[in-house]
Amino acid sequence: MSGKIITISRQFGSGGRSIGEMTAKKLGIKQYGREIIEQIAERSGFAEEYVSEQSESVKEGGLFGAFAASDFYENANRITIWTEQCRIIREIADQGPCVIVGRCADYVLKQDYDLLRVYIYADMDYRADRIVRVYGESNVKPEKRLKEKDKRRAAYYEIYTDQKFGEPENYDLCLNSGKLGLEECADIIVDVYQKMCSKK
Secondary structure (H helix, E strand, C coil): CCCCEEEEEECCCCCHHHHHHHHHHHHCCEEECHHHHHHHHHHHCCCHHHHHHHCCCCCCCHHHHHCCCCCHHHHHHHHHHHHHHHHHHHHHHHCCCEEEECCCHHHHCCCCCCEEEEEEECCHHHHHHHHHHHHCCCCCCHHHHHHHHHHHHHHHHHHHHCCCCCCHHHCCEEEEHHHHCHHHHHHHHHHHHHHHHHCC
């Protein structure tokens, strides 16, 4: 174990990635998110888009839908991607303090690393407005996009971790970005992180 790691789980559209970037900048440490996808793609030989699709969401149908016996090769690919993801996250954590956004890092590292596990959420109206501003309009209503993404992200997390996504007991700090704002969330995480580090 080489230093406290901040893991950030987040609802789609809540600004968790931006909060992670702000937090890392304020603390002067590295932040990882998309870089993990790039490394998985490089090591596995899969396209980045495919890795991204497989590494944080699953189709509806829960465990059976994700690992249907009729889809042997797809299942093998998922296992390969998950294995590489876990390996890369541990390698990153071994390098020292950092912020890791998504990728089930809170679960992957929970046994052997000193973590501050953060969950970022917000109400539907805030997230619907934000995804239109950040990602642009779509032929699918923002509320429907959110519900579908939430369902897939939660299913993925629960399948691979056997924990419920967004359940407070799985995190050390839960923040409503819609009420607090992204900058304030980052400031709170920094403050808690520094206080926890000073107690060691």
